[in-house]
Amino acid sequence: MSDRDYQLAVIGAGPGGYVAAIRARQLGLGVAVIERDRPGGVCLNRGCIPTKSLIYQAGRFRELARAEELGVTVDRSGFDYTRVHRKSRAAADALRKGVQFLFRKNRVELIEDEARLSGAHEISLKGGGKISADSIILATGSRPAGLPGLETDEKEVMTSDGALMMTELPRRMAVVGAGPMGIEFAHIFHSFGVEVHLVEMMEHLLPLADHEVALFLSRLLKKAGLKISVSTRAVSFQKTEKGLRLELESAAGQRSVQECDRLLVCAGRTPNTEGLGLEQLGIATRNGFIETGDHYQTTVPGVYAVGDVVEGTPFLAHAASKQGEIVAEHIAGQHPEPRLDPLLIPHAVYGEPEVAGFGYTEKQAQEQGLPFAKATFPYRGAGKSVAVEASEGLVKVLYDRDDSRILGAHICGQAATELIHEVLVAGTCGLTVQDIAEVVHAHPTLSEAVMESMRAAEGRAIHV
Secondary structure, three states, rough: OOEEEEEEEEEEEHHHHHHHHHHHHHHHOOOEEOOOOOOOOOHHHHHHHHHHHHHHHHHHHHHHHHHHHHOOOOOOOOOOHHHHHHHHHHHHHHHHHHHHHHHHOOOOOOEOOOEEEEEEOEEEEEEOEEEEEEEEEEOOEEEEEEOOOOOOOOOOOOOOOOOHHHHOOOOOEEEEEHHHHHHHHHHHHHOOOOOOEOOOOOOOOOOOOOHHHHHHHHHHHHHHOOOEEEEEEEEEEEOOOOOEEEEEEEEOOOOOEEEEEEEEEEOOOEEEEOOOOOHOOOOEEEEEOOOOHHHHHOOOOOOOEEHHOOOOOOOHHHHHHHHHHHHHHHHHHOOOOOOOOHHOEEEEEOOOOOEEEEEEEHHHHHOOOEEEEEEEEEHOOOOOHHHOOOOOEEEEEEEOOOOOOOEEEEEEEEOOOHHHHHHHHHHHHHOOOHHHHOOOOOOOOHHHHHHHHHHHOOOOOOOO
């Protein structure tokens, strides 16, 4: 017999779990959330939030050099990275307390324990006792993945977890993996004066991004002073008295050695599905990820999964949150869309410059034989970009040749992660490039570059 009964129990209090729980309470369900670590999940505690704090502090530090261009003498001798780290932890702590407040406000019961499924409607707690629920959501998130030959100790050879806990900066750092996380950490540490070498085994940075935009980003990062090696595999490393010797191998088989003081491995993520009792209950998985159907229901009725544990879901907090809402509404008898459209989930990379996009990349559109066309517009054509010294940027839009509907958009430049949403709304609503081209945009704004890219699709861009 269970100790407590609920209409919904959520295992995991990350962006997918806590949003699902709060939405379910808004719809009148009795909800409990079981969390073995800290509310907020990886995103809030060891991901999105602390990294964005570090990126913000890195930007402030870079502004010191720009102040010198105005004749201001800046003494950096007192710089202490420990204080930067402290600010990032303070941001995470504040928002974690915010999640706890939201639980109390919405009367969501938080159970601090480790959970395991002991039935389709029952959960066993490691600390003792059981709870039952009409429905269960698995939202246990993910952890950094490793690479053979690059075993981590979170001191000299780190994952993102170790990098976020660093309180002292090395002189030289190698970052293996140039996906969003690798790009962001490279930007952070380079901004504070660390010599950074980015290593990516695929042919360009941000392998899942649009090729043209990724190459544009690579050019800007090289110009800023980062060393970049693509089509290059990190094979192994050796510790020496002077630091680390990282052995690299190019796609052509050529070997080389990179000296560094710290090694950061950003090789993707692994789902936290071990120990949940999935196999015993008959919940289907593939490579550790949970298989789901409509409304993210697993192969066991009444048990759902959201976020990083779901097969085919991008490792994005906002995707997990929206999935959580869909599941909560479905359980409460609402009629949400059965699944997220992957083409309408925006991706964002925060650095200098930023990168954002959604929909088809040019390569994907070609592979699927879509009747598409593309248009681009440089930031420098928008007056504000020149005024605020942010003219290095690019807006690219893909659209249907036949009816001009927007198929995707990709932006590299200042505020790209904000600008993308205008185009995303248009794409979600089935609007055309003409629809955005005809909207009056305030001048001077960076948003004018978006408008002009749509006009470029019609051959009538003015400022290029």
